[in-house]
Amino acid sequence: MTKEKIIRDIYETLEDRKNNPINSYTSNIMKDSKKLAEDKILEKIGEETAEVIIASKNNENLVHESADLIFHTLLLLAYKGISLDELLDEFKRRHEL
Numbered sequence: 001m002t003k004e005k006i007i008r009d010i011y012e013t014l015e016d017r018k019n020n021p022i023n024s025y026t027s028n029i030m031k032d033s034k035k036l037a038e039d040k041i042l043e044k045i046g047e048e049t050a051e052v053i054i055a056s057k058n059n060e061n062l063v064h065e066s067a068d069l070i071f072h073t074l075l076l077l078a079y080k081g082i083s084l085d086e087l088l089d090e091f092k093r094r095h096e097l
């Protein structure tokens, strides 16, 4: 797995965990009732955001905490049925301005 492909591969795994649930962290969150699943993911994003702020201020674990935040943001997008291309297109559009 090349580094360039890793986000797409993780995203495909998240979409698969949603569509073909197994007993795993991401499947179990997304299997909850619609409202609860979204709330749980949003709660994680809130926690991870706070952890990124603390990590940055303390100059400690910033990469680890950033990965957690980005991962849970990707989980939210996958859960909401948004394709990775939609996100990448948004970044591309801004970069080309």
Ligand SMILES: N=c1c2ncn([C@@H]3O[C@H](COP(=O)(O)OP(=O)(O)OP(=O)(O)O)[C@@H](O)[C@H]3O)c2ncn1[C@@H]1O[C@H](COP(=O)(O)O)[C@@H](O)[C@H]1O
Pocket (backbone or CB within 6 Å): 010, 013, 014, 017, 024, 025, 026, 027, 051, 065, 067, 068, 071
């Ligand atoms: N990248 C991740 C990933 N990052 C974090 N987590 C999980 O998110 C959960 C909550 O994270 P926390 O930060 O709260 O964990 P914590 O250890 O309490 O807190 P920290 O102090 O470590 O920040 C933990 O159970 C982590 O294992 C992840 N779980 C899954 N993935 C990816 O998602 C794919 C599907 O995962 P599964 O559903 O487990 O198959 C995997 O193949 C991975 O690529």
